[in-house]
Amino acid sequence: MSERNTLARSLHDLGMGAWFGGSLMGAVGLNGVAREWEDAATGDRIASIGWAKWTPVNGLAIAAHLAGAVSLLASNMYRVEHQRGVGASSAIKTVLTGAALAATAYSRVMGKKLEMATSSDPEKAAGAQHHPASVEDAERQLRWAQWSIPVLTGALTVVSALQGEQQKPVEQKAGMLRKAAARLDMG
Numbered sequence: 001m002s003e004r005n006t007l008a009r010s011l012h013d014l015g016m017g018a019w020f021g022g023s024l025m026g027a028v029g030l031n032g033v034a035r036e037w038e039d040a041a042t043g044d045r046i047a048s049i050g051w052a053k054w055t056p057v058n059g060l061a062i063a064a065h066l067a068g069a070v071s072l073l074a075s076n077m078y079r080v081e082h083q084r085g086v087g088a089s090s091a092i093k094t095v096l097t098g099a100a101l102a103a104t105a106y107s108r109v110m111g112k113k114l115e116m117a118t119s120s121d122p123e124k125a126a127g128a129q130h131h132p133a134s135v136e137d138a139e140r141q142l143r144w145a146q147w148s149i150p151v152l153t154g155a156l157t158v159v160s161a162l163q164g165e166q167q168k169p170v171e172q173k174a175g176m177l178r179k180a181a182a183r184l185d186m187g
Helices: 006-036 040-075 077-082 086-117 122-128 135-166 169-186
Strands: none
Touching: 006 040, 006 086, 006 135, 040 077, 040 086, 077 086, 086 122, 086 135
8 A cells, every 4th residue: 555644653653652651651760759758748749740740741642642543543444354463453452542541541540549648738638538549549559550551552562563564565465365365265
């Protein structure tokens, strides 16, 4: 296929890069520094502020990735339907994307709980008491969720690399020939 998708690929890849890289840096760097703080509450507060500042950028990265992914899927629908393996890799990528989105949203909810609990504003701190999870539970769940994001987005990156390989002309031709031969045998 000679159709170019430079903008869609750029949005897809840059968005994924920022989503993966930001979540990994936060889990390793920001949370790592927060755990080393002498006063745990201050460390949690600093980490919460950092994650809150990252949230809008992360939202833009995710939106860019999703816009690129949808555009690439639309432009490659023929391959998804007819080339062996492309439908399966697209389905896996969709499931991984959903899981990464869910982990990101859950992280934000648990992060908001910690942000409120460690706030210097008495009203916000009191509001954290109405959250269903305790601070300790939120911290534990947040750690798991924040580490799951780079794992899931890393897996998405690997599936994207596989799909790039599937776009090579030799892969397209072989897959489509196999599918056409199978249809002829059935007919």
